[in-house]
Amino acid sequence: MDQQKTRLFLDDLVVGMPFSSGTIDITADAIRSFASQFDPQPFHLDEEAARPTLFGGLAASGWHTAALTMRLIVDSLPFDGGLIGTRCDLTWPLPTRPGDRLRAEGEIAEINPSRSKPDRGIVVMHCRTLNQDGGVVQTLTASLLVFRRPATETL
């Protein structure tokens, strides 16, 4: 596949089109490091302190899971102009744990060409982030700004 064809425009998408990512491993050190900077709560910082909490042991911040998911999908959905989210809806059904190997998969759910700006549209994507056991650690519904193929460009 030549480089040209790996750039996706709105015109290339169809509802139901699936995608799947590579994997990322998450360590206890990475969980603590992210949490100390952005989400310094005991259940994200310390195994002992996490045990009596709702999580029952060290768990990654949901924002860490979200950021790692972004890393996974940036490499999986090569939209021309980039992956630009305008709205996201997130849930975290299961915690992300030290040693988890995460991957993301999903599909294009809606394609809405803009009425006012003919060069672009909004694409709704569903994405699930899974651990190595197939457990869902995050669901994400994202509205993404995707550009149309310029009229001067041919396949």
Next chain:
Amino acid sequence: MDQQKTRLFLDDLVVGMPFSSGTIDITADAIRSFASQFDPQPFHLDEEAARPTLFGGLAASGWHTAALTMRLIVDSLPFDGGLIGTRCDLTWPLPTRPGDRLRAEGEIAEINPSRSKPDRGIVVMHCRTLNQDGGVVQTLTASLLVFRRPATETL
């Protein structure tokens, strides 16, 4: 205010209760560092590469804005048991730029005691993340798990 009173339970909340955070400054280095780890797209990594894009200059990843907002609200909403999100809805009306000073403000929008688990409930919070000019860089509607005050505990 003694330490006991700074822990908030579901019973302490009322709809409309406001909160506001301290501030965090964000640098170009921090934007690039976060992006290189989690969202390696040109408009988050390089000022020159960002100029011809939709952003017109270096902009923070939306997930960076989200993570910084979490840091701001962790210190502002001292719920007993922690700040545990079950669902979040995010929008990013304006980009976060190098040199921005961010703060968060919001209010309690709903309080829903659990029917099946009498020790807890779900609280819906609205939160806006603002830059130094009052521009809204993020809106967040979060559903949070909040515990009731244990029956054995008195004010």
